[in-house]
Amino acid sequence: xxxxxxxxxxxxxxxxxxxxxxxxxxxxxxxxxxxxxxxxxxxxxxxxxxxxxxxxxxxxxxxxxxxxxxxxxxxxxxxxxxxxxxxxxxxxxxxxxxxxxxxxxxxxxxxxxxxxxxxxxxxxxxxxxxxxxxxxxxxxxxxxxxxxxxxxxxxxxxxxxxxxxxxxxxxxxxxxxxxxxxxxxxxxxxxxxxxxxxxxxxxxxxxxxxxxxxxxxxxxxxxxxxxxxxxxxxxxxxxxxxxxxxxxxxxxxxxxxxx
Amino acid sequence: xxxxxxxxxxxxxxxxxxxxxxxxxxxxxxxxxxxxxxxxxxxxxxxxxxxxxxxxxxxxxxxxxxxxxxxxxxxxxxxxxxxxxxxxxxxxxxxxxxxxxxxxxxxxxxxxxxxxxxxxxxxxxxxxxxxxxxxxxxxxxxxxxxxxxxxxxxxxxxxxxxxxxxxxxxxxxxxxxxxxxxxxxxxxxxxxxxxxxxxxxxxxxxxxxxxxxxxxxxxxxxxxxxxxxxxxxxxxxxxxxxxxxxxxxxxxxxxxxxxxxxxxxxxxxxxxxxxxxxxxxxxxxxxxxxxxxxxxxxxxxxxxxxxxxxxxxxxxxxxxxxxxxxxxxxxxxxxxxxxxxxxxxxxxxxxxxxxxxxxxxxxxxxxxxxxxxxxxxxxxxxxxxxxxxxxxxxxxxxxxxxxxxxxxxxxxxxxxxxxxxxxxxxxxxxxxxxxxxxxxxxxxxxxxxxxxxxxxxxxxxxxxx
Numbered sequence: 001x002x003x004x005x006x007x008x009x010x011x012x013x014x015x016x017x018x019x020x021x022x023x024x025x026x027x028x029x030x031x032x033x034x035x036x037x038x039x040x041x042x043x044x045x046x047x048x049x050x051x052x053x054x055x056x057x058x059x060x061x062x063x064x065x066x067x068x069x070x071x072x073x074x075x076x077x078x079x080x081x082x083x084x085x086x087x088x089x090x091x092x093x094x095x096x097x098x099x100x101x102x103x104x105x106x107x108x109x110x111x112x113x114x115x116x117x118x119x120x121x122x123x124x125x126x127x128x129x130x131x132x133x134x135x136x137x138x139x140x141x142x143x144x145x146x147x148x149x150x151x152x153x154x155x156x157x158x159x160x161x162x163x164x165x166x167x168x169x170x171x172x173x174x175x176x177x178x179x180x181x182x183x184x185x186x187x188x189x190x191x192x193x194x195x196x197x198x199x200x201x202x203x204x205x206x207x208x209x210x211x212x213x214x215x216x217x218x219x220x221x222x223x224x225x226x227x228x229x230x231x232x233x234x235x236x237x238x239x240x241x242x243x244x245x246x247x248x249x250x251x252x253x254x255x256x257x258x259x
Numbered sequence: 260x261x262x263x264x265x266x267x268x269x270x271x272x273x274x275x276x277x278x279x280x281x282x283x284x285x286x287x288x289x290x291x292x293x294x295x296x297x298x299x300x301x302x303x304x305x306x307x308x309x310x311x312x313x314x315x316x317x318x319x320x321x322x323x324x325x326x327x328x329x330x331x332x333x334x335x336x337x338x339x340x341x342x343x344x345x346x347x348x349x350x351x352x353x354x355x356x357x358x359x360x361x362x363x364x365x366x367x368x369x370x371x372x373x374x375x376x377x378x379x380x381x382x383x384x385x386x387x388x389x390x391x392x393x394x395x396x397x398x399x400x401x402x403x404x405x406x407x408x409x410x411x412x413x414x415x416x417x418x419x420x421x422x423x424x425x426x427x428x429x430x431x432x433x434x435x436x437x438x439x440x441x442x443x444x445x446x447x448x449x450x451x452x453x454x455x456x457x458x459x460x461x462x463x464x465x466x467x468x469x470x471x472x473x474x475x476x477x478x479x480x481x482x483x484x485x486x487x488x489x490x491x492x493x494x495x496x497x498x499x500x501x502x503x504x505x506x507x508x509x510x511x512x513x514x515x516x517x518x519x520x521x522x523x524x525x526x527x528x529x530x531x532x533x534x535x536x537x538x539x540x541x542x543x544x545x546x547x548x549x550x551x552x553x554x555x556x557x558x559x560x561x562x563x564x565x566x567x568x569x570x571x572x573x574x575x576x577x578x579x580x581x582x583x584x585x586x587x588x589x590x591x592x593x594x595x596x597x598x599x600x601x602x603x604x605x606x607x608x609x610x611x612x613x614x615x616x617x618x619x620x621x622x623x624x625x626x627x628x629x630x631x632x633x634x635x636x637x638x639x640x641x642x643x644x645x646x647x648x649x650x651x652x653x654x655x656x657x658x659x660x661x662x663x664x665x666x667x668x669x670x671x672x673x674x675x676x677x678x679x680x681x682x683x684x685x686x687x688x689x690x691x692x693x694x695x696x697x698x699x700x701x702x703x704x705x706x707x708x709x710x711x712x713x714x715x716x717x718x719x720x721x722x723x724x
Contacts, residue, residue, distance in 0.1 A: 043654070046676065068676050070654045110655055111395055140527050142660060143691065145671045145684035160671060162658050162686075166538075170545035174658060195527025198694050199686075221352040221723055230360055231682075237357075237364055252364040258648040258678045 041072035044151050050256050071110035078107065081171055082114040088136050089116075092129035098122040115174040120186050123177050124213075127189040130163055130175075138163035138173070141189070143199035146207035148232045156181035157209050161189070161196075179209065188214035206231035317345070324353045328433040328709045331719035335696065335708065344708060347700040349693050354723040362683045366649030367393055368610065370680055372465045374670075377685060378721025379462055380425050383418040384663040385685065385721075386467035387411055388670035391548055393469040395657040396674055397650075399603055406591070406599040407471035408549045413484075413587040414454065414466065415549075416580040420491065421450045422664040422716075423573040427498065430570070430713035434511050439501060446494035449487050456480055459614075459621050469650075470603035474614045476591060484588045488581055495577055502570065512567035516699040516711030519564050526695050530666025530688055531576070532715060534560045535568035542662035554583050566714035576664075608650050611642040649678040665689050665716055685724060689717035 046068055049061035077083050086107060090100035103122035108115040118126050130138045140163070147158040155178035165171040179186050188211035190197050200211040201220040208229035211217055219226060228235050239251025249255075310318060322335040334350035358377055362370040374389045375382040394400045424443040431439025451461045457476055458466040466473050502508055518528065520536040533540055539558040543551040559575035561568035602609040611631075615624035631639040654676040660669040666688030673682040692715045699711040 044675065066676075068654050111398065111657055113395075113657065115656075139524050140529070140667075142527065142667060142669045143686045145682070145686075147656075147673050147682045160656070162660075162669065162671065164660065164667070166540055166545065170542070172546075172658070172660070174656075193527070194525045195691060195694065198690065202690075219352075221355040223352070230357060237360060252361070257364075258366075 039072040040069040042067045043070050043149070044068040046259070049258060071108050073106035074109040078109045078114060080112075081168075082107075082109055082173075085114065085136065085171070085173060086116075088133060089126070089129060092133040092136065093125065096129070097125050113172070113174060115176050117176050117178075120177045120179055123175070124187050124189055124192060126175065127161075127192045130173075131192055136165070137167040138165045138171075139167065140164040141193045141196055144196060144203050146203040146209055146231065148207055148234075150181075150233045154180050157184055157207055159186050159203060159209055184208055185210050185212050187212050188217075190214050205229065208232065322708070324350070328713075330429070330712065330717050333693070333712070333717060333719055333722075335712070337700075337705065337708065339705060342704050342706075344700050344703055344705060347697050347708065349696045351690075351693065351719070351722050354719045356724065358724045359683055359685065362680050364679065366678050367469055367652060367680060368649060370683060371468060372463075374683070374685065375463050375465050376720065377724050378663070378665070378668075378687060378689065378718045380422045380718050381418055381663050381665070381668075381721070382462055382464050383411075383414045383467060384661060384668050385670075386465065387415055387549070388659050388661045388663075388668050388685070389672070389683065390467050390469045391661065392657045392659040392670040392672040393652060395659060396652050396655055396672060397469070397608065398653075399470065399605065399608065402603050402605070403471060404600045404603065405550075406475075406594050407601040407603075409587050409590045409594075410457075410472050410476065410601060411467055411549045412551065412554070413584060413591065414457070414464075414472075416583045416587070417450045417454055419580050419664045420577045421447045421454075423577050424450075426573060426664075426713070426716040427502070427570065430710075430716075431502070431508075433709050433713055434508070436501075436508070439498065442494060442498055442501065446491050446498070449491055449494070453480070453483050453487050456483055459616075468602075468610055470605070470608045470610070471601045473610070475599075475601045476595075477616070481588060481592050481595065484584065488585055488588075492578070492581055495574065495581075499574055502574070508570075509567060511706075511710055512565065512570060512714070513563070514565050514567075515703065515707045516566040516569075516714045517564050518695055518699050522695070522698050526698065527691050528666065528695055530662075530664070530692065530716075531569045531572045532692060532695065533666070534558065534572050535562075536560075536564050537562040542660055542667060546660065548659070548661055554586050556580075556583050566710050569714045573664075606641070607645075611638070611645055651676060651678055660686075663688055665718075665721075666692055685721075687721040687724065689715070689719075690722045690724075693717050693722060 044067070046066045047062065048057065048059060048064055050059055076086075078086065089104070093100050093103060103118055103126050105117040105119055108117065116126075127141075130136050142162045142164060145160045145162075147160060149156055149158065157179050159177045159179075161175040161177075163173050163175065177186055186209055188196075188200055190200060190211070191213065197215070198220060200214050201217060203209055204211060204214075204217050205219045205221050206229055218224065222230065237251065237253035239253065241251060242249045317338065317340045319336065319338045322337055324332040324334040332353035334353065336348040336350055337344050338346035358373050362373050365373065371386050371389060374385040377385050391400070394403065424447040428440040428443025428447070431437075431443070454464065455461050457480060458464040458473070518526075518532065518536070520538060522528075523533045523536055523538075529540065537560050539560050541558040542548075543556075544558055556579045559572050559579060561572055612623040612627040614621055617625070631642050652674040654674050656671065656673040658669060658671045660667045662668075667686070668688055669686030671682075671684040671686070672680055675681040695715060696712060699715075700708045703711070
């Protein structure tokens, strides 16, 4: 990452000191301040200090309520080579099945990285342009990583693709696609990037996202008859309590811990 | 054992023009009504008799997951016709340990201890990728002390050599050359001795931490490095003398496991396999991190596209790594004794204590214990909070790709603003590169499968995670 870094470097503040009055870290305060281009987006709320939510609040921290803010849609100019990529993508999509405005939901530039949120039905068209257009030429997709956000209704499951262009000196972009939990379908890009074959199988295995058009979407890490998809947030970590000198230590996902 | 591999498909692909694997459907039709031999609990001779009576040589064999030459628990499903492999598929997942899921239940710092165990031959690289990704999320990439970056480079290059040595050693052993193995392991031991001196452990080091490294180099380390480098260089010469022009080795590796540039691009292959096609792709040059742009080294390529070329590339890369180690040693010697920090200055992120070796083993340094137990209550609270609670990472996501000995190792981390990773995903190079097994092996002899797989250098700990 060369040029993109400079743009967003200043946006991120390392200091995570908690602001006593609002309970926000300084980074979150900065995000919360009305600033262009990236209007922050509230994606959730954090209560208290500890992960345990069952039972009455015995910690005294229950009143602590903090919004979870992530960088929102960016306005042009994005900085660095990101504008060029957006322009070329827009031009490359002309004459195809969908225009840029139809295919791309929003563009987020955060921490020197460009994330293009693509509507799932147009993912394959976008991937094809990213690979075939000489001015973009992202030869390599380094797999797909699933993320499960159970609280974001309508877009619980995200598939995150990272593209690398060797031709253009190591440019990287991220393409993010989401689907609702009750309709877990995302088109497969294996027809464009055969390398994504196993990566999509892994994401199906771990998150239950069905990649439509994948040639053999089977489990890859878990046994074929395994019930459930382990990386989803509603799937327990598992584990057994361990007894040590008379006291019992619960498994990691049941311990009271900071969150 | 069933000779017919079955896939439970949730979505039958449309066998239209878009189907890139159209042949698989054709195969299914072709194999309809074919004999399925069941070897479970039966007499092997009966199976052979039955196959002989059919006059057919075509059988499906599981190579692995417990086969010694499949690098751990890799399962190769080979359809063979006589000695020729007509179809090869890799079955993985036998070493899946759920590391990524586990990391979601520990603090950001504890995650290092988990991810170092993924590809157990390249522990430093997972640690580095993970820590660089966290640092990107925190926005402290430029605040990492210079000395910490040099130590990171030093440790990564030592790990690169030790990983390549294992690849050559076990690869040689699989072909029957046990001397290659003993020489490689002997040289690897020299590197591990220095790594142990610095980190306290031979592998699973958990040495690179968010913000820097766990501790500075111990006294005498520079001398050990200066002593080690020429010894390893001599050992590499011995390996070269043993391998480079060895007619048996060349007979086994030349034109075996061929994969051209187009194949590598289609399958997303990186690392020595890609460089054996002549493309000088190395993330250390293309997208430098940890200050790699300031070191003098070359990206080694060959154009033979085969297992022999990959072997030679690995040997050449080890010499380049030794060059980087020497440069890093010079820099570390120059900055020694200046009390140069190896941890980021921000006390809200930096691990509070430096480790020290006491009479009862490795632990917090006595100076630090004196301070938190004897003089400063605030230091004690700070230490306690940082170690038990950890630091908070602003919400967002980051991806970092680094050049591991096997190719691009990517780390995608997502934070929800808490003290633990919301999601940490590793793109392991072996996981991706194993997809090339079919392209490399189909049409070749069974014995070549071993060589082709060894030239990919997969480590199942990383593949299955």
